[in-house]
Amino acid sequence: MSKFLKANEIINKGSESRYNFQFLSKMQIFSQTTSTTRHGKPYLVISMRDITGNISNINKWIDNNDDLEKYQEILKIGNVVEIYSFYSTLQIWILSVNYLIILMILSYLLL
Structure with a gap:
């Protein structure tokens, strides 16, 4: 899958x-909200957008509290991320995420 x-x-x-x-x-x-499963595990519910529209209620399941802060930072409001996700009729969830560093035009001019 490459597209x-x-x-x-x-x-x-x-x-x-x-x-x-x-x-x-x-x-x-x-948008980003932290929630907890009935078994006490944390997860994030995020909404994402691009120029074609918005997708809401995307879950990032987290196995332990130690990883919560890491994913809260990666999936922070305003960040642009590359996600590999799974869509089901019940929900969408993120399988993996890569943080993308987007440089502004001014950054290119200063190099």
């Missing part, structure tokens, strides 16, 4: 398909 899907492509594929699928995407985080 990055945009928000509208993910939404369309999800509404047209009865099947689960995995996808790659690059989007900006615009």
Whole structure:
């Protein structure tokens, strides 16, 4: 899988398909909430956007409290991230995430 899907492509594929699928995407985080499972494990619920639209209620399941702060920082509001995710008819969750450093034009001019 090498094609990055945009928000509208993910939404369309999800509404047209009865099947689960995995996808790659690059989007900006615009909301983040921390929650806890009934077994006491933390997880993050984030919303992401790109120029084509928004996707809300994406879960990042976290196995322990030690990793919570790490993922809160990586998935901080305003960050642009590359995600490898799983879409099911019940929910979307992040399998892995890479933080992308986006340089502004001014940064290029100063190099």
